[in-house]
Amino acid sequence: MNRGQLIAGRYRLQEVLGRGGMAVVWRADDDVLGRQVAVKVLSAxxxxxxxxxxxxxTEARAVARLRHANVVAVHDYGELIDEGRTLSYVVMEFVDGRTLADMLTAGRLPWKVATLVGAQVGAALAAxxxxxxxxxxxxxxNVMVTSAGVKLVDFGISATVGATDGDGGMLVGTPAYLAPERVRGGPVRPATDVYALGLMMYLALAGRMPWDASTVTQMVKAHVYAKPAPLPAIPGLPSAVARxxxxxxxxxxxxxxxxxxxxEVLGEAAGLPSASLLRSMSAPTVTLAAVRPRRTGRAVLIAAGVVA
Structure with missing residues (x-):
């Protein structure tokens, strides 16, 4: 696929935002509605x-029906023929910002910023x-931080509650964030995501993980057997957040x-509006003026299997 190529008579490819083993993500112009979009195309x-x-x-269908302010929106899905090959594609909201991973390269975040981000990820997961x-x-x-709020992306390996990883014994997910029950081969459940969110919050608040593990084997064992170290003392952090x-x-x-x-707990700590708003299918957009994304010459979008 090349720059300038037109998909479905309306999506004009402009630049590659990222590519990986599963897909290539392009920034594209929607010539019909006059807006920028992100087009994820299955790798050839x-x-x-x-x-x-x-x-x-499945990813396109799952995200399309969520319609939540903190979940990257899906606009369209289809298939195209490229050099005789049939490629599936999904058209998504173009998110102009930085990943939380990029932000954490400089170390831990101020606790109010961390809780603000975590509250919005929690709202997306609740939906x-x-x-x-x-x-x-x-x-x-998989967390995009923009000047207008937070977006949870990459539902590429999402599953329905109760599903298992299937045959072959291969775990699906990122080893550093696998919940203990997943390591043991148990079914996926909402608590699986909450565990990963807890690890992400620990990293954002402390600047490190709650245990020393540098290899995949050490990470997997830590999830099952290691007791997480308590959060270090953080001036001003509400005790409710640490608990x-x-x-x-x-x-x-x-x-x-x-x-x-x-x-709700993180939102209250961050000073968000009434926590009841976080329960709605259209959660409020929260401005992150204190962490306005640093411009890098182009937007960054992380999609399933793609590293920008």
Whole structure:
């Protein structure tokens, strides 16, 4: 595929935002509505793989029905023929900002910023869980922070509540954020996402993970056996937040809070409007003026299997 190529008679490709094993993400112009969009196209080497085609279609359907302010919006889905190959594509909202992973390269965040981001991710997860969807890959690289708020992206390996990883014993997800029950082969459930959100919050607040683990094997063992270190003392951080993060990291799924509770506690700490607003399907857009994205010459979008 090339710059300037027209998809479905309306989406004109402009530049590659990222590429990975599963897909290539382009910034494109929607010539019909006169707006920028992000078009994720299945990688050419997967054109004949029905499972990968199913995954990208399932992602599009799952996100399209969420319609939540903190979830990247899906506008369209289709298939195209490129050099004789049938490629699935999904057209998404163009998110102009930075990933939380990029922001954390400079170290931990001010606690008010961290809780503001976490509250909005919690709200996005609450909406997904209410619809029976588990994200399965909550991590800083899949959280986009913009001047207008936070967007949770990459539902490419999402699954319905109760699903398993399938045959072969291969775990689906990022090892650093796998919940203990997932490591043990248990079904996915909302608490799986809450565990990952707890780890992400710990990292954002402390600037490090709650245990020393540098290899995949060490990470997996830590999830199951290691007791998380308590958060270090952070001046001004409400004790309710520290307790909440510890509960998110509980080994037993039943001992973790719901995503709604996480969004409410973090939202109150961050000074967001009434927590009841976070329950709505159209959560309020929260301006992050204090963490306005640094312009890097182009927007950054992380999609399933794509590293920008």
């Amino acid at each position: 080497n997967l054109a004949g793989d029905p499972e990968q085609q199913r995954l990208i279609r 997904a869980h209410r619809d029976g969807i588990v994200h399965r890959d909550v991590k800083p690289a 909440l993060v510890a509960r998110c990291l509980a080994k037993k799924p039943a001992d973790r809070p719901s995503a709604i509770e996480v969004s």
